[in-house]
Amino acid sequence: MMPRVSHLAKLPIFWNLEGQRVIVAGGSDAAAWKAELLAACGAVVHIHADTLSDSFTHLVCSSPGSKRPTYIHHARACTIADLAGASLAVGDFENENDARLFLDAGIAAGVPVNIIDKPAFCQFQFGSIVNRSPVIVSISTDGASPILAQAIRRRIEAILPDSLQLWAAMAQSLRGKINEWLETGQSRRRFWEGFVDRVFAGAPDERALPDLLAAAAKGGAPAMRCGKITFVLAGPGDPELLTLKAIRALQAADVVLYGARIPHGMLELARREALRLTADQSAGKMVDRIVGFLGKGKNIVRMELSDPAGNRRLRDEIYQLDQIGVEGSVVPGLPAGRTEIPFRARNTRTSLKAGIQHIANRPGA
Numbered sequence: 329m330m331p332r333v334s335h336l337a338k339l340p341i342f343w344n345l346e347g348q349r350v351i352v353a354g355g356s357d358a359a360a361w362k363a364e365l366l367a368a369c370g371a372v373v374h375i376h377a378d379t380l381s382d383s384f385t386h387l388v389c390s391s392p393g394s395k396r397p398t399y400i401h402h403a404r405a406c407t408i409a410d411l412a413g414a415s416l417a418v419g420d421f422e423n424e425n426d427a428r429l430f431l432d433a434g435i436a437a438g439v440p441v442n443i444i445d446k447p448a449f450c451q452f453q454f455g456s457i458v459n460r461s462p463v464i465v466s467i468s469t470d471g472a473s474p475i476l477a478q479a480i481r482r483r484i485e486a487i488l489p490d491s492l493q494l495w496a497a498m499a500q501s502l503r504g505k506i507n508e509w510l511e512t513g514q515s516r517r518r519f520w521e522g523f524v525d526r527v528f529a530g531a532p533d534e535r536a537l538p539d540l541l542a543a544a545a546k547g548g549a550p551a552m553r554c555g556k557i558t559f560v561l562a563g564p565g566d567p568e569l570l571t572l573k574a575i576r577a578l579q580a581a582d583v584v585l586y587g588a589r590i591p592h593g594m595l596e597l598a599r600r601e602a603l604r605l606t607a608d609q610s611a612g613k614m615v616d617r618i619v620g621f622l623g624k625g626k627n628i629v630r631m632e633l634s635d636p637a638g639n640r641r642l643r644d645e646i647y648q649l650d651q652i653g654v655e656g657s658v659v660p661g662l663p664a665g666r667t668e669i670p671f672r673a674r675n676t677r678t679s680l681k682a683g684i685q686h687i688a689n690r691p692g693a
Contacts, residue, residue, distance in 0.1 A: 337470035338453065345415060346370035347396070351439070353377065353406040353430060354420030358444050360384035362418045365454065367391075367398045371415070375399060376406035406430070411437035416452070420444040447471035456481040460492040462500060486572050487579045491531035498537060499523065502544070509544050519544055528580040529556065529627055555582075555622035557654065559646065560631045563661030567593040574659045578602075581629040583621050585614070589633050598629070607632075611644035618649065633661075 348371050352363045355377030363373045364387055380388065380401065391398040402410070411417055417439050421427040427449045434441035434451070443449035447470075455466030456477035465484055467477045502523075510516045523540065526532070558577045563569050578584065578598040585607045586595060595604055607614055607630065614630075621628050632642050649656060 338468060340455070340466060340468070341452075342464065342466075343369075343416075347372065348415040349374060349413065351376065351406055351411060351414045351417035352419075353417065354444070355380040355384055356420050357381050357383050359418070359420040360387050362420075362442075362444065362454070363387065363399065365457075366418070372396060373399050374410070374414075375401045376404060376410060377401075378403055378405075406433075408433045408437055411439045414439050416440045416442070418442045418444065421446075424449075458484045458488060460488055460490070460496065463488075463492050463496045486575050489528070489531070489576050489580075492527065494532055495523075495527045498532060498540075501537075502540060505541065506544055510547060515547060530580070555624065555626045555628060557618055557622065557628045557630060557649065557656035559642070559656065559658045560629050561659065561661040562590060562594055562631055562633050563663065565589065565591055565594075565633050567591065567597060569662050570594065570597065571659065571661065574661065577629050577659055578631075580627050582626040583628045585618070585628060585630045587632040590631050594631070611641045611648060614641075614645050615648045615652075618645070619652070619654065622654065 345366060346369065350366050350371045351374050352359050352366070353376045355375070359375075359377070360381060360383050363375060363384070366373050375384075375388070377384075388399045388401055406417075406419075411433055414437070417430070417434050419427065419430040419441065421430060421443060424446070427443045427446050431441050431443065431449045431451075440451045441449070442452055442454065447453065450471075453468060453471060455468040456474070458465035458467075458481055465481075465488070467480045467484070469477045506516060506519060510519060522543070526536070558581070560570075560574045560577055562574070575597055578594075581598055581602050583603045583605065584595065584598050585605050587607050598604065605617075609617070618628055618630070630642075630645070632639055634642070646656075646658075
């Protein structure tokens, strides 16, 4: 029998640290970031370091006061006794001998250990995080290339809207009632598929939760959402110059109607499942096509390089849709021809090199 999961370099685990004691040994900026990350998970962070960096000091001092402190600073080295009973420990050591001693102490105390920037001394690793909590995405390269993990994170950040956080919180609030009202199997699956269909269509409005509860009470899927039309102006035609809002619109689209000059690379940013059709008809016929898709609850992206002011047919489409009461939005793009902004402007002798030299020569620099 073929294995269902191929080899994993590490097991991705999401760890509940709410109210748990964790150890951070070291007072550097890198240690401060790990401490802040652990505190964001609700942990009580015990810091062991003779001195703290300025940013670490600011972090500890700016921690909001409460009955349970977020950070507790011990101005001394961490011992095995300190590690006992901790949920996990993070250390920042330049010397490998110190790193080894800390790891051995953690193993002796039964506490998982991470040594910052020293994968050979780590029992677990921190991934690069996309935070839409309670939706959390973590990317790991098993220490091979943190920069690659960060680049992947940026790409995922671009396609996950901030509203995902609101939808996920709503899903948490709904789960108990859905489990109570709907039997396992097809009915629950149908409900959640309908729920997910709404998630990438935009932020939830005031009717979202009541509508979902009403649908669940009736034992069916949420009513089909109304479709929407978004005009995406793609600027000079470089996929890398699309705005985040444009990319998110493409990721949410069921149908992409695109002009003849839209490059293939831009269309590749749309969902794989999205229907892609060329906008090669008159404005009137395009409006009929758009209205037809909207009536089926489809999200549509109408994509052109130029803005409506420079494209008569696009302007006519928007006008005709407005006349029949169709609401939509326009996502502007970078103006064509402005793909680069030079450092050396006309009629000035200032250059980037000269500016850097000026800063370097300032007193105290």
